Amino acid sequence: DGTPGDHTMDESTVEGFVDPQGSRVTDAEAARNPGAVREFSLTAAPRDIDLGGVIARTWSYGDTIPGAALRVARGEQVKAVITNNLPNPTTIHWHGLALRCDMDGTPGVSQKPIESGADFTYQFTAPHAGTYWFHPHVGTQQDRGLYAPLIVDDPDEPLEYDEEWTVVLDDWMDGVTGTPDDVLKELSGGMGHGDMGHGDMDEPMAMGHMLMGATSDLLGGDAGDVAYPHFLVNGRVPADPDVLNAEPGTRVRIRIINAAGDTAFRVALAGHTMTVVHTDGFPIEPVETDALLLGMGERYDVIVELDDGVFGFVALAEGKNALGRALVRTGSGEPAKPDARPDELDRRVLAYSDLVPDPSVAFTPGEPDRVVDVELTGGMAEYDWGINGRRYDPNVLSGIEEGERVRLRFINNTTMWHPMHLHGHTFALADSGVRKDTAIVLPGSTLEVDFDADNPGRWMVHCHNVYHSESGMMTLIGYR
Ligand code: C2O
Ligand code: CU
Structure with missing residues (x-):
């Protein structure tokens, strides 16, 4: 009971929602005009990692933590072959990218988990430049050290600088x-x-x-x-x-x-x-x-x-x-x-509230066509984190329609803050238009974010505290 491998695609196919493996998803990908293919290979495996005098026997994508950054230009395709040498099934989720749904790495939703000893090829267009990262979407594997940056360069980069570093923070x-x-x-x-x-x-x-x-x-x-x-x-x-x-x-x-x-x-x-x-x-x-x-x-x-x-x-x-x-x-x-x-x-x-979006990415203001309430519930005592009072269930989706402007209202009725993340889209903070895909919702407060439903599929909305999400603070948005 309860392992990610228990959910197969068949069990979680829900009538009336876009099939991540179906033609609406491949059509949306074709419309992105997939560019040159950049190939990478990754091996997730148990390793001894030197954290600076502290040797950790853990799981990683390479000899270092973070794993080596993957880098492509906007419009190019990432082709990443992952070999799973872990003792458990795994997936890779490409955090923040508006990518084709069948490559999103959500087990039991967009793909079957990659079994121990197997490999899987992710291939998708990177439609927007920016700083992204990737990690498994199975259990708490991310917190063992399975993470790395994904950098998408802007061929018309307007910023001027001499050098570039990536700094990754971890507990x-x-x-x-x-x-x-x-x-x-x-x-x-x-x-x-x-x-x-x-x-x-x-x-x-x-x-x-x-x-x-x-x-x-x-x-x-x-x-x-x-x-x-x-x-x-x-x-x-x-x-x-x-x-x-x-x-x-x-x-x-x-x-x-x-x-x-x-x-x-x-x-x-x-x-x-x-x-x-x-x-x-x-x-x-x-x-x-x-x-x-x-x-x-x-x-x-x-x-x-x-x-x-x-x-x-x-x-x-x-x-x-x-x-x-x-x-x-x-x-x-x-x-x-x-x-x-x-x-x-x-x-x-x-x-x-200090942030103002660059005009190139600001939303044209407009009332949402649909409002989806995402009430954050639960607490530490029972460790019963959930959304709208229930634990994550892959068969429960909030339906939206392609072409809509959708508002998510994150209503935090808990005593803890939660960094809420939407897959497959970059939303805009409703009061400023600032674009983000992960935003902190303070205890006892409500945060409203808007997105344009332009990427058909079934997408997770969840807290990015890996213990909260794994104990149930995840839900799904599904295109009808
Ligand atoms: Cu980085 Cu579903 O998460
Ligand atoms: Cu949380």
């Missing part, structure tokens, strides 16, 4: 104090479902560390469900960080991705302000800030002009009183101590 547990699956099981009182029961059961489990209940400064409500021993920036612990080298005066574009399972990060570059230029891959009017808050799944691109010296790129685990960091080195000097908290973290933090 780290696996191989240190127990597996994510064990943790989910514990949180759910042993009743959870998903990718359970296949972890390294000889790992020492340290469950007493969970349920911290600390209060977050910016987000309110509970800080998180899990206390992690390490916070990683580009796969390294703070004591032995990733070092990003450049000349002083370099204008660098930094693509920041929060790949964590259960942690929002507040980030700052010591001694610098950042000019934010993209949210979840889509351009905004450039806006300067000292610090940025990223929920799980969110991305921001910033431009920074580098001073001379050694600077911490620091990620504060929001509400958890712990830091991750990388170092930026443009000159001589000693780095600050691993636990140094730069002043910038406590100055201006960018808010959604």
Whole structure:
């Protein structure tokens, strides 16, 4: 009961909704004028990974965490062959891309999971430039280290910069104090479902560390469900960080991705302000800030002009009183101590209300044709996270029609914040038009987002806290 492999395509085909394997999906893909094919191969496997003096026996896409970035130009096709050398079935979800539905990687919805020992070829057009990433959509596998950036270049890039870095944030547990699956099981009182029961059961489990209940400064409500021993920036612990080298005066574009399972990060570059230029891959009017808050799944691109010296790129685990960091080195000097908290973290933090969309991606304003209420429900006590009062069920969909402007109303009736993510589309925050695919919904508040229904299929809407989604805070939107 409960493993992703139990849901086959047949069981989850629902009368009256677009079939992800059907002609409406292939027709939509053909209309994107698929360009040159760029080939990649990935092997998901158990490996020993060096996190900077901490060796983790875990699952990854390569010898490092994050896995190597995949890179294509807008309009080109990603062709990625994934070999599954994990002991469990897996899939890849291409987070944020408006791609063909049958390549979306949602087990039991868009594809059958890839069995252990098997391979699968994902091939799809990347229709929009931007900073994306990918991870499995099976259980809590993402939280073991199965994640990597996917960068889609704009052939007509209007931004000017000298250099580009990608910085990926993560909260780290696996191989240190127990597996994510064990943790989910514990949180759910042993009743959870998903990718359970296949972890390294000889790992020492340290469950007493969970349920911290600390209060977050910016987000309110509970800080998180899990206390992690390490916070990683580009796969390294703070004591032995990733070092990003450049000349002083370099204008660098930094693509920041929060790949964590259960942690929002507040980030700052010591001694610098950042000019934010993209949210979840889509351009905004450039806006300067000292610090940025990223929920799980969110991305921001910033431009920074580098001073001379050694600077911490620091990620504060929001509400958890712990830091991750990388170092930026443009000159001589000693780095600050691993636990140094730069002043910038406590100055201006960018808010959604500070953002203005770039005119090239702004929605033409208009009343929605349909409003879909997505009420976030449940709580920590029973660990019964859900949407509209029920746990995820692949046979329950909210119907929409192609061509509609759809409003999702995320109504958060819980005491915790949730980063809500829509597959296959980039929505617009209803009050500003800022384009995103993942947005934080604060405790006790409502966030409205609009999207144009232009990508037929069956698409997930879920919390990007991997423990919340796996315990049930997921639902489906289906095109009729
Ligand atoms: Cu990155 Cu369905 O998620
Ligand atoms: Cu959540």
